Amino acid sequence: MFKQYLGWKFILVAVAAAIIAATIWFATNLSEKIQQEETKKVANWVEANKELLQASSDANLNLAVEIVTNNTTIPLILTDEKGNILDHRNLDSNAVVQQPNYLKEQLIIFRKQHQPFAMQMDTAQKMYSYIYYGDSLILKQVRYYPYIQLMVVALFIGVVWFALSSTSKATQNQVWVGMAKETAHQLGTPLSSIEAWLEILKDKEENRAFVVELTKDVDRLKLITDRFSKIGSVPQLEERDVVQQITNMLDYIRKRASQKIQFTMESSAPDIPLMISPPLFDWVIENLLKNALDAMEGKGSIHVRIDNHPAHVVIDVSDTGKGIPKGYHEKVFRPGFSTKKRGWGLGLSLAKRIIDEYHKGRLFVKSSEVNKGTTFRILLRK
Known part of the structure; x- marks a missing residue:
């Protein structure tokens, strides 16, 4: 330090x-x-x-x-x-x-x-x-001029600092967007080839069982490619039931998580229609759930709560993991920042961008306590 x-x-x-x-x-x-x-x-x-x-x-x-x-x-x-x-x-x-x-x-x-x-x-x-x-006027000028000069210099430095910071953030965004689009492009070629091989395998009856599973994985890869391709461009929002979207994502993660992880969900309404980009919104929920799994290291509970308000919808994703120190609540959303030994630290950064910029909402750490757990909150306007 x-x-x-x-x-x-x-x-x-x-x-x-x-x-x-x-x-x-x-x-x-x-x-x-x-x-x-x-x-x-x-x-x-x-x-x-x-x-x-x-x-x-x-x-x-x-x-x-x-x-x-x-x-x-x-x-x-x-x-x-x-x-x-x-x-x-x-x-x-x-x-x-x-x-x-x-x-x-x-x-x-x-x-x-x-x-x-x-x-x-x-x-x-x-x-x-x-x-x-x-x-005298000369004495007043000598006495106060340095402070005025320092204020002007401080203002100038502040403007320059803000300009450089904005330029740096814009450059970072361009790098992440370029990398995301390039990843989507690179995935597209082998996916097309795998789809062609699947069509050949479908011709034989004995291959039907594993062709079904391979098709699911290919569809999953196509969804990931679609997500990456949408980064950097304004997505088309559609009216979807966010309760059903989150339920589907919970079911997907539950099948791939340890049996020692308990998943629960509650909603103040059975269905909540909202204008979202389904693939990008699913990416955000998936990222928050995977971060919760990593924080708990194979044992604990994940709870999702959805509250329907007249003007907005509140989504809380809570876990019983190791928590986030208070000084890191804002840093976890910075590109490249990660508390894990592996990973590039892009997940939460992209998730926040998806919610804040594309859905005009907010994603932030609602609360966190070391060794007790963390709650991420999503606010979406209706």
Whole structure:
């Protein structure tokens, strides 16, 4: 299990996580440095204003004036000791005019962001005003841009991942369909030859007993060939009694199963007409019954329950086998996945496709408990 996590996917995820962490760390450090610089600028701006207020008429105030006028990026709000707004700088002028509470809202934000600077307005009366300041647009961009960038990259990766996944599934479907049709084609030639030999054997009376059995096997092979040939094309649905279809398949499997396997079936109605593709539907039921037999390893019971509802039909196939671990409930339907030592893991995948795509229903694991059994459920709309 540990080796799976050391694959290339884990390495890519680890590298991506490292890049994301490094990007956020760099942006955080850079924003902190910019914030420190802006705090220094505001402090210099306050000192320059103090100098302008307290300077004599013959003092050289060029530097102070330059510092005050050069602040065009950091938003400021000037208040008195009671919190009344006296002046502001570098805020949205349109919002100030159109929104009566804009300045008050910004003042609340500034108070949460930074400690204000106090500036003495009148030395005689010891009156102070307070300078509140917020983050500049540049600081906000530096602080939030990496997260926006990561969201865009994540969205792009998600789209690419979905596209590749869809392409992969489409390719897999094409492979399975091609293989199924090729199998049907390959079976067709020897079947035709066997049918011809059977016709010759029928001419002799002493061959009649085993000719009957051989004919049954040939018919069975023709049915399998028909099933494979229908994979990949939209089947023609016919109205059939699903109770009778399932009964026939149970009888077929019962004859080929161990005598220690008990088969039972119950239905809420004696007959339930439904639009199905008979050969493909039989394939699904046969596959579920064979999986149940494999899970029980020669001993146990299989129970099929059919419930007829106004809008849909529910078919449950239950066994007393070894069960399916919870983490595998979805995986068992993936092409190539198999818990058996032999087999290609195509049976349940094709069965689900037949029910979901061709019959517009659902096939899923209703419940399963290790060493107690499994129930597969089929939902078919009327």
